[in-house]
Amino acid sequence: MKKHNFSAGPCILPQEVMQKAAQAVVELDNSGLSLIEISHRSPAFIEIMDKATSLAIELLGLQDKGYKAMFLQGGASQQFLNVAHNFLETKAGYANTGTWSTKAIKEAKLLGEVVELSSSKDANFNYIPKGFDIPSDLDYLHITTNNTIFGTQYKALPETNVPLISDSSSDIFSRSLDFSKFDLLYAGAQKNMGPAGATLVVAKEDALGKVSRQVPSMLDYKIHADKDSMFNTPPVFAVYTSMLTLQWLKEKGGISAIEKENEAKAALMYGEIDRNPLFDGFAAAEDRSSMNATFTLNNASLKDSFEAMAKEAGLNGINGHRSVGGYRASMYNALPIESVQVLVDVMKTLEQNA
């Protein structure tokens, strides 16, 4: 049975990417060797890393703008610490829009003064605070562009002159933004890029290496940038698969093309959530994420029926995170609109049968 994979991450990737990645594990490009048994210092892998980082820069529209892309390890959770190590000199500002922002704040506080400039915790993070004051003396402002758990997303970036840093793990490469507004953005690969185990960091090169503290080598973005992500052995398979996904995205027409698809999927999904009297959207309408739609079933007696029907239809990964409850449809780049239609049809059928 065909599965419709709505998992929040790790998540669906393009079928052709998974096929090509599997083939490379057997043998890389008729080399007689598997991708995972070659040296990361081999010309073949250096080319893979170069291509993956170049594609990231190109897709984000950052060519010739002084940015460097790196593939590191540890996910966004590691970057919570690294960001503070590399940029927090005296005072940093954080916008708290959910679980991951909260964790980022916690780790940064170990390194210096952290000001929580805004928070939507009062409403279980169901909206994005806007128009908050941003002091001009901050070392940086940290935001989370998309909040996977709560299903909210910044539609416009905060206006500020302080350096902007973002955790964009769950919406990178999904929509157009002026990425040159960021001094640094990072994203775990396991949403729109590849398998878990690699983390993309894109940094303005002249912003690196400026902090006065001595940064441990593995946490130092300047070291990783200067070594072209090869300071230590990189996560070869995750980088290769990310390269394949970025290549797939480029061939589809890049971010502007996938953004249209993502908007169509989101419109279909939220249209049904709003139309169907059995369901309620969780996030404030204006802040709804095009990646993660969170919603609840307002008739508890239909829970078992809905979940049985969903299972029968091959829907996978639609349970909401425990912090929100209900359901979550994650609609990353590789999810076809046909899968969203299957979910919508199940919601309609539930209503008709009720």
Added chain:
Amino acid sequence: MKKHNFSAGPCILPQEVMQKAAQAVVELDNSGLSLIEISHRSPAFIEIMDKATSLAIELLGLQDKGYKAMFLQGGASQQFLNVAHNFLETKAGYANTGTWSTKAIKEAKLLGEVVELSSSKDANFNYIPKGFDIPSDLDYLHITTNNTIFGTQYKALPETNVPLISDSSSDIFSRSLDFSKFDLLYAGAQKNMGPAGATLVVAKEDALGKVSRQVPSMLDYKIHADKDSMFNTPPVFAVYTSMLTLQWLKEKGGISAIEKENEAKAALMYGEIDRNPLFDGFAAAEDRSSMNATFTLNNASLKDSFEAMAKEAGLNGINGHRSVGGYRASMYNALPIESVQVLVDVMKTLEQNA
């Protein structure tokens, strides 16, 4: 043409492991989903993580001895920092046996007093210092059981009552040791376990969480242990492939069985290095690594011939590290003795033709 893969890491893995790993990237166990698109919180992946960590403990003979195995990220380089964060209270001792020990010392110095108890730097790390004094007031003694670059290996562990911590990246699961002598040992996966991107950490549970400093979450072994390696999204593919390799090793008869094979390969290799008048071993004979044999060609005029013959025979990855020069034959668990024989035959032929 068949390749004989002597790469130092990432390196050869069992053929059947690479085939099974590739299959799982296409589809995991008839689930209708790829290994790399399922949630790490799914029952299927939790079972994989449990199996991988249980196999590690079992193969090391540490069942019911109070140890916990974890799969983390960042390689040994990250553990250089983590070890100091978790264990360095006032003073730590390090034995310096090469490039990686030197890097471990550098990172630990950021956290407290570090005493270099011994070093073989005076002879470009071609031997393992023995019988050095180990103060009884150390928080721990850190060693590197096998030195990939220089081809040396501790044949016996230092005798001490202070907690023993080891970087065993390049000889874990290759030979019998009393692993209960370690409070903690760690190893990047990309030698005897799996692809780059996962790091095995095996720790005595009651040694964790004792340090007085506040450890950042991602560096805190206690957090990772308590969360069963799921504090953040683990490197799913690398963990799965490591599980397959550990299963393969168990089916072969475990460490004691593979150790015999490794000894036979090493005997064949070093036998030829010692016999053949064209070659010299680099490491002191008594400290020779069974994993990485380092040697030089003592007639520079034969360099091109040797390398051409090696290439023609399908030998891959035999160039020495720049710190040593010459050649290095890495003979990890998955390398068949037939590959060593091919290299030995090339060395013999070179001699006969000379």
